[in-house]
Amino acid sequence: MISFLFIVVGFVFLIKGADCLVDGASSVARRLNISDLVIGMTVVAFGTSAPELFVNIIASVKGNAGIAIGNLLGSTIANIFLVLGIAALIYPLSITRETVRREIPLSLVAAVLIGFLANEHMIDKSAHAVLSRGDAVFLLFFFIIFLYYSFRFAKRRDDIAEQISTKQYGLITSSALVIIGLIGLGLGGKMIVDGAIRLALLWGVSDSFIGLTIIAIGTCLPELATSVVAACKKNADIAIGNIVGSNIFNLFFVFGISALIRPLSFTSANNIDIGVMILANILLILAMFMGRKRMIDRWEGVIFIILYGSYIGFLIMRG
Numbered sequence: 001m002i003s004f005l006f007i008v009v010g011f012v013f014l015i016k017g018a019d020c021l022v023d024g025a026s027s028v029a030r031r032l033n034i035s036d037l038v039i040g041m042t043v044v045a046f047g048t049s050a051p052e053l054f055v056n057i058i059a060s061v062k063g064n065a066g067i068a069i070g071n072l073l074g075s076t077i078a079n080i081f082l083v084l085g086i087a088a089l090i091y092p093l094s095i096t097r098e099t100v101r102r103e104i105p106l107s108l109v110a111a112v113l114i115g116f117l118a119n120e121h122m123i124d125k126s127a128h129a130v131l132s133r134g135d136a137v138f139l140l141f142f143f144i145i146f147l148y149y150s151f152r153f154a155k156r157r158d159d160i161a162e163q164i165s166t167k168q169y170g171l172i173t174s175s176a177l178v179i180i181g182l183i184g185l186g187l188g189g190k191m192i193v194d195g196a197i198r199l200a201l202l203w204g205v206s207d208s209f210i211g212l213t214i215i216a217i218g219t220c221l222p223e224l225a226t227s228v229v230a231a232c233k234k235n236a237d238i239a240i241g242n243i244v245g246s247n248i249f250n251l252f253f254v255f256g257i258s259a260l261i262r263p264l265s266f267t268s269a270n271n272i273d274i275g276v277m278i279l280a281n282i283l284l285i286l287a288m289f290m291g292r293k294r295m296i297d298r299w300e301g302v303i304f305i306i307l308y309g310s311y312i313g314f315l316i317m318r319g
Helices: 002-033 036-061 065-090 099-125 133-154 171-203 207-219 221-232 236-261 270-289 298-317
Strands: 128-131 264-266
Touching: 002 036, 002 171, 002 207, 002 221, 036 065, 036 171, 036 207, 036 221, 036 236, 065 128, 065 171, 065 207, 065 221, 065 236, 065 264, 065 270, 065 298, 099 128, 099 133, 099 236, 099 264, 099 270, 128 270, 133 236, 171 207, 207 221, 207 270, 221 236, 236 264, 270 298
Parallel strands: none
Antiparallel strands: 128 264
C-alpha cells in the first residue's frame, strides 16, 4: 500500500512539475520575444513528454531497463488505444490530410525502427537484444530531423499556438516556476521508480509489467487531459496531433536519451509489446480509411478501448 501511495504522490509531483515547467519556460520565452510557434514546438512538446523523460532518466541511471522500456512502450500503446479511444468517444476525430500523410506514418516508422534497433544484435546472433549508445545517437539524429520537419510544416498551421498557456509572469516568478518544475519532475520520477521497484517485489511481478501498466498510464495523463479537452472543444486535429507528436517524441528522443545514459536490454517478451505498439500504429492508419475517410468514429474509439483492455488483460496473465 505504501509503495502504491509512493507512486501516486510521485505522479502528482511529476504532472504538476511539468505544468510549472511549461508555464515558467513559456513565460520566459515570451519575454525574450520568441514566437508562439517556436514555444509550441519546443516548450509545450517537451512538457507533455516530460513525465516519460524524467521517469526514464531515473530508471536508466538506476539501471532498471524494465521500467524504462515498459514505460515508453506502454505509453505509446496507451496513447493510441486508450487516449485516442476516449477522445473519439467524446467527439469523432476528423484528421487533416497533412497529419494522415506525414505525421501518423512517421509514428509507425519510429515504432518499427525501435523494434529493428532493439533486435539487430539478435540478428547478428549476439546474446542479448539491446538498444546501444550507438542506436541512441541514431534515434536522436532522427529526432533532429523530426524537429526540422515540424518547424517547416507547422508554419502552415495555427493549432500549436492554441495549446500554449496564456499566463505570463514576472521574470523572478517565471524562473522560480522552472526551478520548481524541474525539482518536481526529478522528485516525482524518483518516487515513481522507487515505488515501482518495491511494488514489483511485493506483487511478485516484473518491473516491466509495472512500467507497461501503472507507470505508462500515469505518464500519459498529460496527453489524455490535452486530447480530452481538445475533443470537448471539437478541435480534433489538436487531439490527435498531440498524441502522434508525443509518440514520436518519446520513441526518438526519450528512448534515445535513455539508451545514451545506459544501454537498454530487451527481453523476448518485450518483442510482443513492440509488436502491439506497431499494430496500434497500423490500426491508426487503417482507421483513417475505414468508414468515413480521415476520421476516427466513435465505434472505432470503442474498438481501440476494447483492444487496450485486452492487452492489459494479456499483461496480467503474463505477469
